Amino acid sequence: MSTRTATRYSTRELRAAAAALAAGTFATPPTRPATLETAEGQNPRATLEATATTEGERDRAPRGTGYTPSPGATSAVSTGAGPLVRVRAANAGAGASTIALALADVADAAGIRTRVLDAAAPAWSGLLGATVTELGAAEGWRRGRRGDGVLIDRVEDPVRVPGEVPSPRSVDGVDLTVLDAGWSMRELAASGAGSWVATTPARAEVLVTRPHGLALSQTEAALADLEGQLTRDGVVVVVVGAARWSDREFAPAGRLLRAVRQQEAVLFAPLLPAKALPGLGPDPLPKQLTSPSQRLLKRIITITGPLTANRT
Known part of the structure; x- marks a missing residue:
């Protein structure tokens, strides 16, 4: 038997x-x-x-549960008092984590209290070694500090999809939150309303791309998902590996990317060799990234308004 x-x-x-x-x-x-x-x-x-x-519709999922709201619900969370700037890669290897960290560094240098939310799965995070001091873990996040006042929160436990990323830890005294989305545009789109990483409203959307045909085509597809924000001048495109807009190099650019250019919101940053930037560690980023990042911060402030105006 x-x-x-x-x-x-x-x-x-x-x-x-x-x-x-x-x-x-x-x-x-x-x-x-x-x-x-x-x-x-x-x-x-x-x-x-x-x-x-x-189980109930919860705005805050416990760490690593993979909880997804029921169909039709929209997952949005509080990321603090300061404006949220979401940084995404329009294509693989664009350098979104580098741009997010560079933005945080120049904001810190300008006296803007900044937090970086690194929403990538730990195995894929570009910011694991970017902190100088570790401040412990809580609520599914590991927190560290960099520079004078940059807080970096990284996902603590393995996650498989954006919907499993825990809600952000609470924080006080932050003027700006930079969200390094950490997932591809396809993964974020597929997560639908179940992922706060994709759906929490951002004051500015930063798309990072590269200056070649396929990357520009993928950028156009990514911009199609942000067209509503684009009409409100809330999108910035950072092209890594180009110094300026060249008609020859950017011939494949589509209608939406050209519209961003008309808004003077296409910025450029150098692609640094591995010798100059071997990785995103605790040391200051190379000076070649300072000026491009300052231009990005200036553009973001035109969208958000002064970032220190609401301090208490």
Whole structure:
């Protein structure tokens, strides 16, 4: 006589399955056995969604739970009193983490109290070694300090999708929050309303790209997702590896990127060799990045207004 043991799944796995079902991003191989037993005539998707609903709609997910709001909900969180600037890479290897850190450094030098939220999975983070002093971990984040007053919060535990990134830690005395989104535009778009990293309103959106045909094409696709913000002059594009707009080099640029240029919101930064920038460590960034970053900060202030005006 043999007995059959039912497969057990964690709450995290069930929630991930519910999110996949809701998004339609799942596959059912013909040879794979059923992973969830339901009562006869019961809809598995309804069961999973009901399970998620009974947990309650929470604005703040515990670390690493992978909690995703039910379809139709929008995940937005508080990132502090200062304006939020979201920095994203329009294409792989564009250098978004470098630009985010350089922006924080020049803001710090200007007396602007700045926090960087590094939302990347720890294994993919570009800022793991960027702090001078570690200040401990809490609420799913590791906090460190850099320069005179830059706080850097990095995700503590492994996460697989943007929806698993925990809500930011509370913080006082911050004039500006720089969000290094840490995920590709496709991953952020696929996360839908379930990821605060993608959906929390930002005062300014910074897209980082490279000056070649494929990258410019991907930038155009990324700008299409930000067209509403673009109409409000809330988008800045930073091109890494070019010194100016060249008609020949930027011939592949699309309508939206040209519109950003008309707003004087296309900026340029050098692509530094590995010898000059071997990685993002605790030391100050090379001086070649100072002037481009100051121009970026100046442009952001034209969007947000003075960053120290609301100090108490």
